[in-house]
Amino acid sequence: MIRPKAVCGALSDDEVGRLQRISHHRRLTAGAVLFPGDREPDWFAIVMSGVVKLVKTQADGRQQIVGLQFPGAFLGQPGANPSSLIVEAATDLELCCFSKAPFESVVRDHRELEQSLLRRTFDELDAARQWMFVLGRKTAEEKVASLILIMAENAATLECPTDGIAQPARMIKFELPLSRTEMAEYLGLTIETVSRQMKSYKSQGLIATERTRVIHVLDLAGLRRVAEMGKD
Amino acid sequence: MIRPKAVCGALSDDEVGRLQRISHHRRLTAGAVLFPGDREPDWFAIVMSGVVKLVKTQADGRQQIVGLQFPGAFLGQPGANPSSLIVEAATDLELCCFSKAPFESVVRDHRELEQSLLRRTFDELDAARQWMFVLGRKTAEEKVASLILIMAENAATLECPTDGIAQPARMIKFELPLSRTEMAEYLGLTIETVSRQMKSYKSQGLIATERTRVIHVLDLAGLRRVAEMGKD
């Protein structure tokens, strides 16, 4: 259940009911574009399952993924200036969608929702800044490890919502929601460098892989160490 | 006058009056630490003049500036989870400060203020993501040019609040609020690389400098071109 993680976690049951009445469920397949980024979106959504990527592109074709949205995340910025951001399904997706006008009217009637939105946006901002550190100051080796850790953390909280990745004993195994290309676009690297780093972790016994997309984290502490300070 | 740019731009005169009654003016000198980042701040502020830097640091000493706050910006995140961010005066500063409890009570009574805060935070998030593109995908040459452009834009809007940097004819001259070290920390580069790029722009006739801190932008369009796609 993802309600407690989503914006609606701040609401009472009957308020959630009102939201549900104006919501509609939607399924999308990987690669689908939710918001093309060139016009004002007229709807919002909560991610129920799957992963969404936020992409900045430049005329010459360079792309940078500037955010990933996991289940529980809110898509769209009610009342904000439009931002040129392409929002795309990284995996198959389940969404809980709201049309612009009805949702905004619910927000008007429920201040807690707006506050929840503000808190969530502060968290997003913090995550973005954390990632700016990764982009600006970490080596390729540290970057790729950092990304795997984020994915592992997400996978762990999805399976076991209470305690995240805390308990050390459990085996961590999950499917990467990103292709090598997407990993590179998130990390500010090339796919070749990503590939080489993955190989290096494998030979160090930190991870193992199945079919390139399924990751076993064999040495979580070791991976953390690498993500923080490279091979030293 | 910076009121229209700040959060209080959304308020009526007497509401601004109420804010003013709970505010106190503060001056700080460059280098002063506003929030050390290790404990919950118990106050907020609006930047009246000067530039504030937001810094992420790691145990091994690596630092990344993850945001700059210019006049009109709001400091602090009412109701957010604490984030480990060091907030520091890049230049001498004038602030309009609010204690936590009184400000939050004004926010409770004035929803427009909260909405304004949300909109502002969406804008911050957008700026952070824009900068993630710079950090992840731009070359050193493009990075430094991008930074100079941001500074120029800010300087222009400060002098002439109405129209930003639009008019092409006017001479743009301003003092850099950042040292070479800080520029490097914002760009994910070393000071040497920043220095070399500046030299290169000078020899290309894009900029001129006085005493290393005062910049004349001689060819704004050229600088924009370089910031977007390097020397091609």
Add this chain to the structure above:
DNA sequence: CGGCGTGTTGATCGGTTTCAAGGAAGGTGG
């Protein structure tokens, strides 16, 4: 004058990109 902080310049090194080729997985049609 000498010392210190800040910025510049030069030489060299190394990590990452680039370029190029090969391999594995999955889908399609015969």
Add this chain to the structure above:
DNA sequence: CCACCTTCCTTGAAACCGATCAACACGCCG
């Protein structure tokens, strides 16, 4: 079921950009 194709990923060699190391210049202040 297999040949073929396409896409994604891996691997290798070479080139290059930015980092590192080191020395020097400049302004400032005691």
